[in-house]
Amino acid sequence: MSDTLSRLYATIESRKGASPDSSWTAKLLSKGPEKCAEKFGEEAVEAIIEAVRNDPEKLASECADALYHMLVMLAARDVPLSAVMDVLEAREGTSGIAEKAARPKG
Numbered sequence: 684m685s686d687t688l689s690r691l692y693a694t695i696e697s698r699k700g701a702s703p704d705s706s707w708t709a710k711l712l713s714k715g716p717e718k719c720a721e722k723f724g725e726e727a728v729e730a731i732i733e734a735v736r737n738d739p740e741k742l743a744s745e746c747a748d749a750l751y752h753m754l755v756m757l758a759a760r761d762v763p764l765s766a767v768m769d770v771l772e773a774r775e776g777t778s779g780i781a782e783k784a785a786r787p788k789g
């Protein structure tokens with residue numbers, strides 16, 4: 684599963700500097716990191732709408748769009764997918780409830 688994401692991230696990286704006429708990724712990246720972030724936000728909202736509507740097929744499709752646009756947003760800021768995976772791996776085995784309780788109060 685994460686192999687698919689890794690391959691997709693590598694494809695997105697390879698589009699840096701490609702022609703915006705032939706690649707949607709290149710077109711998006713050429714608009715800058717802020718636009719990429721905005722686009723991710725739009726796609727995330729579309730996924731939320733399908734989750735609320737409870738349409739499993741459309742939810743899966745919108746989440747695929749959101750994941751793709753999240754990877755584009757990361758690439759636009761030169762944050763590798765491995766950095767995200769490292770954070771997730773470091774959290775493995777720690778309950779979210781325990782993590783929240785251990786946070787410094789402030």
Ligand SMILES: N=c1c2ncn([C@@H]3O[C@H](COP(=O)(O)OP(=O)(O)OP(=O)(O)O)[C@@H](O)[C@H]3O)c2ncn1[C@@H]1O[C@H](COP(=O)(O)O)[C@@H](O)[C@H]1O
Pocket residue numbers: 691694698705706707708709747748751
């Ligand atoms: N996974 C995706 C993917 N998901 C969604 N999209 C595109 O993201 C776009 C967003 O859809 P929208 O409906 O929001 O587009 P829109 O309404 O025209 O956008 P606006 O003009 O309203 O901003 C569409 O053009 C989709 O085709 C994707 N484009 C590319 N990929 C992957 O990226 C690879 C490289 O793609 P290119 O960079 O185009 O070669 C592909 O082989 C795929 O694996």
